[in-house]
Amino acid sequence: AQSVTQPDIHITVSEGASLELRCNYSYGATPYLFWYVQSPGQGLQLLLKYFSGDTLVQGIKGFEAxxxxxxxxxxxxxxxxxxxDAAEYFCAVGARGGGSQGNLIFGKGTKLSVKP
Amino acid sequence: DAGVTQSPTHLIKTRGQQVTLRCSPKSGHDTVSWYQQALGQGPQFIFQYYEEEERQRGNFPDRFSGHQFPNYSSELNVNALLLGDSALYLCASSLISVLEGNEQYFGPGTRLTVT
Structure with missing residues (x-):
């Protein structure tokens, strides 16, 4: 079955420190891959996406994956x-092409807290 | 350029009642998907509408139904509400004709509380 795992439920980092949020997926083929961010009470904003080509992708707000x-x-x-950057971050996978485009599968999210 | 809009922002209903949530897609988009996000969880796919028809459906009971109008806006209806239906309901729009590189733009959501 297709699934996304975000192993870290909550991460706290100091302002100015580096950050890495983990995402592992289970999928039959190479999927589309996304990272979204959600601020409290808000919808999801796309940070970056991978479809093909260079495996290092750049996104908004200085993020990369x-x-x-x-x-x-x-x-x-x-x-x-x-x-x-304090918010909740979601990794998601989607099927390539055709009628499966609608179905994004999300992980449970990682909540990021930032210490001053 | 207006993004995805949803109404209402918040809603409180009683068990057994019915609710309708509304979504207007981003300008130029023709496809609407609905997701349910329970507290502390990631969004779960409910269904997707294109050309006024349900194209794909997730693992949700028939109590969840939808509609898409000719102007591409959409409604999500939930009948016989249960306490477990309390969640943030997210609408996402996309352009189906883009076969590669498709991405979904999300609205701010409707917070539904069932008491």
């Missing part, structure tokens, strides 16, 4: 965290 096929992972990174 690396697709590693051998490890079925798509970890999110940021070199220096800002207090405004």
């Amino acid at each position: 690396e697709f590693k096929r051998s490890q079925s992972s798509f970890n999110l990174r940021k070199p220096s965290v800002h207090w405004s």
